[in-house]
Amino acid sequence: MSPDRGYQASFNENNQEFVIAGKLRPRSEDEIRPLAQSLGEALGQVKGTFYLNVKRLARLNNVAFRVIAGLVSQVCGGRPDLRVEVVTSSVMGWSTRKFLPLARLLPNVSVNEYDKDFYPGQSYLEEGGFIPILRAQTKLTWQHEKHLLPRHGLRPGMAMADVCCGIGDFAVLVQKELKPASILALDHSRSSLDYARKVAADFGVSGIEYVYGDASEMVLEDNQFDFVTCRHSLQVFDRPELILRELYRICKPGGRVYITNEKNSHCLGEPRAESIQWTYNEVARLWADYKMDIELGPKSRRYLIDAGFEDIRVDSFMVTNLDGDPQSFADIIQSWENVYAGEMARDRGDSPEFIARFRQGFQDHIYAALHPKGYAGWPIWAASGRKPS
Structure with a gap:
C-alpha cells in the first residue's frame, strides 16, 4: 500500500x-x-x-x-x-x-x-569485556580470510555491507587492504559500535559508515550491496534463517553474501587431547542451552541454499597456534574460558565440580598452544552464495 x-x-x-x-x-x-x-x-x-x-x-x-x-x-x-x-x-x-x-x-x-532480548546469549557476547577476544580472533582469522574474500567475490570498488560488524576491526582491515568503494557496518550493540568508530579513527580509515540496527529487520533498502558479510554471527541467533533472509534482501541481484561460522566441538590440541575434546563438546551443549549453535559451520551450505542463494562456495580453515604468536591464540582460549566457564556456566547452574573440569580443558588447550612441540586448532567454515540475477 x-x-x-x-x-x-x-x-x-x-x-x-x-x-x-x-x-x-x-x-x-x-x-x-x-x-x-x-x-x-x-x-x-x-x-x-x-x-x-x-x-x-x-x-x-x-x-x-x-x-x-x-x-x-x-x-x-x-x-x-x-x-x-x-x-x-x-x-x-x-x-x-x-x-x-x-x-x-x-x-x-x-x-x-521485540529485540530487547534478541539473542538469548547476547549479554555475554556483546559488551566491553569481550572486546579483547574479538580483537585477537580477527587478528588470527584475517590471515586466512584476506585470501578467501576475493575467491568468494569481493572486488575493489564494490559497495559492501558488514552485518553484525561487532567492534569493527574486520571492516577496517577490508577497507584498508581490499579497497571496496564503501562499507556500511551494522550491529545491534551500541557499545560495540562506539568501539568500532574509535578503531576506524585510530587507523585513520574513512569510507565506513557505522549503523545501529537489528540484523533480522534492517531498515535498509532492497538490492543495495554488491557484497554482504556476516561473520561469526548466525551461530549466535536462535533463528539464523531470519538473518539470511535480510542478507539476501539487501544484496544486489548477482551479488554475493559471505558468512563464517564455527564448529567448536572440532577444536583440538595435542598434548592433552582427551581433556580438550571433552571441554569443547561441553561448549557446544552450553551454547545450545542458550539457544545458540556454535556447531553451525558445516551447516552453512544448507542454510544458504534454503535462503535461495546459488553458486554456493564453501571453504574451511583451521586457526592454529602456528598462525603467528602462540600467545595470541592462548589469549583467545583464556577469554573463552572466562566467559563460557565463568558467567555462562555459573548462570546455567553448573556445579563447582563440573566448572572445574570445564576450566581444565581450556587450560589444557592453552598448554597445547604454548608447548614447544604442541599443536592447537580452532576450525572455521567460510561460505558464500550468489543472489540470482
Whole structure:
C-alpha cells in the first residue's frame, strides 16, 4: 500500500498482525485515509490479540500518530475483550517512547520491544569485556580470510555491507587492504559500535559508515550491496534463517553474501587431547542451552541454499597456534574460558565440580598452544552464495 508515499502497510489475518513499514509523514489526515480505513477494518474483525507491528517504521510524524492512536483508542475503549500489542524495536527507540503513553492510558494496550532480548546469549557476547577476544580472533582469522574474500567475490570498488560488524576491526582491515568503494557496518550493540568508530579513527580509515540496527529487520533498502558479510554471527541467533533472509534482501541481484561460522566441538590440541575434546563438546551443549549453535559451520551450505542463494562456495580453515604468536591464540582460549566457564556456566547452574573440569580443558588447550612441540586448532567454515540475477 502506497509505496510511492514512502510507507507500506499490510494485514495478515492468520497472525492478526498489521504491519506498517517505511516512512509515515503525512501533511494531513486525508493523505493516509486508506491506511486508516485498512487499520480500522483489521481491528474490527479480529478477536483476542491484535498485533500492530511498527518495528520497521523509520519515521512517524504527529499527524500519523494521532490517526493510529485515535483508532486504537476508539476500538479498545469499546472492546475490553480485545488486546492490542504494539511491536516496536530498540533500533527505532522513538517508537517505543511514542507508544508507551498509549499503553498507560489503555489497560488492553501493551508495547513489546521485540529485540530487547534478541539473542538469548547476547549479554555475554556483546559488551566491553569481550572486546579483547574479538580483537585477537580477527587478528588470527584475517590471515586466512584476506585470501578467501576475493575467491568468494569481493572486488575493489564494490559497495559492501558488514552485518553484525561487532567492534569493527574486520571492516577496517577490508577497507584498508581490499579497497571496496564503501562499507556500511551494522550491529545491534551500541557499545560495540562506539568501539568500532574509535578503531576506524585510530587507523585513520574513512569510507565506513557505522549503523545501529537489528540484523533480522534492517531498515535498509532492497538490492543495495554488491557484497554482504556476516561473520561469526548466525551461530549466535536462535533463528539464523531470519538473518539470511535480510542478507539476501539487501544484496544486489548477482551479488554475493559471505558468512563464517564455527564448529567448536572440532577444536583440538595435542598434548592433552582427551581433556580438550571433552571441554569443547561441553561448549557446544552450553551454547545450545542458550539457544545458540556454535556447531553451525558445516551447516552453512544448507542454510544458504534454503535462503535461495546459488553458486554456493564453501571453504574451511583451521586457526592454529602456528598462525603467528602462540600467545595470541592462548589469549583467545583464556577469554573463552572466562566467559563460557565463568558467567555462562555459573548462570546455567553448573556445579563447582563440573566448572572445574570445564576450566581444565581450556587450560589444557592453552598448554597445547604454548608447548614447544604442541599443536592447537580452532576450525572455521567460510561460505558464500550468489543472489540470482
